[in-house]
Amino acid sequence: MKSHNQTPVQSPPSRPLPYGRQSIGEDDIQAVVEVLRSDWLTTGPAVDRFEKGIAEFVGAEHAVAVSSGTAALHAAMYAAGVGPGDEVIVPAMTFAATANAAVFLGAIPVFADIEPDTLLVDPASVEKRLTSRTKAIAAVDYAGQPCDYASLTRIAAESNAVLIADGCHALGAALAGKRVGSLAGLTAFSFHPVKHITTGEGGMITTNDPELAQRMRLFRNHGISSDHRERSERGSWFYEMVDLGYNYRISDFQCALGLSQLKKLPEWVRRRQQIAARYDEGFLGSAITPLTRRAGATHAFHLYVVRVNGDRQAAFSRLRERGIGANVHYIPVHLHPYYQRRFGTCPGLCPVAEEAYRQILSLPMFPAMTDEDADFVIESLRDVVS
């Protein structure tokens, strides 16, 4: 049974090789089918089970499941009390959703620069961006490596700001033995197919604060004080809408998939680390520089990012020609037309992020990749960069 469970349903891709890809097994499909045959397709017991599974895994008291990583960030910022006119400090090197979540609530994203070697948010830059209106600081565990939480926690405490971790790259990562999900007041995760485990679309927020957890449960359900199952169990029709919320619920069959995937997460993180070690060794003595690893950090390698000393565009195009799905993560958020137009951000605001953006490439990284796939990427990139 065990070996049958481990067999992926789709054969692992050979070429083209994407930068990230889900692994779905027969066990995952069975878990989803079981829920489809049950009474609850949404707000049911599978949601509770997945929440408990993630809370236990990361070492947090509470977990609230939602419909996407973006919804998780929105809910976290809502719970933190972010509102109109507040400022939220966000690293420039992240996916737009980190900053968008602040904008959803009427707040102003203030972009902090990053460290040149790790591309993680630079605590010194965060400190420079603090004002009396700073309500929250969003930390992004870029590529799967935890930020400098010791410094960020101190800065947040000194400035009365809430530290929110965007852990969408970092499920399974840890710092000094504590997992991402337990390192900040609130941590958001995504279960998009390129992330460590998937529910198709989905997200989760973890926290140790029961009040914040309760606020997020309201927020994901229209701001209503009880859900359908609670009312059904009480035999009552009564409910109240106490604040403006959204429908950010996730279905039970998605949560069944997530819980089934979670069992395989430790093994998948190990495999990502093995591939990273192979890449590291393969690029020694070349013009290709992997990002620096922080001491004491367990890296979960959502992405494997290198800096290319040379023509990045040519390297990108020639990898694509060979069927290697290299990518660029990310265009600094403050350079997007929307942010330039709406918030007046412009080039020069975060010079380290802008410089890194011109050199970075994300290489294929997912657990079903073979050593031969990794070697093909190494040879191809060394070839095109030399």
Ligand SMILES: *Cc1c(COP(=O)(O)O)cnc(C)c1O
């Ligand atoms: C994936 C991701 C998100 C958004 O997650 P979705 O589930 O796609 O909404 C937010 N922040 C970061 C850093 C991400 O990588």
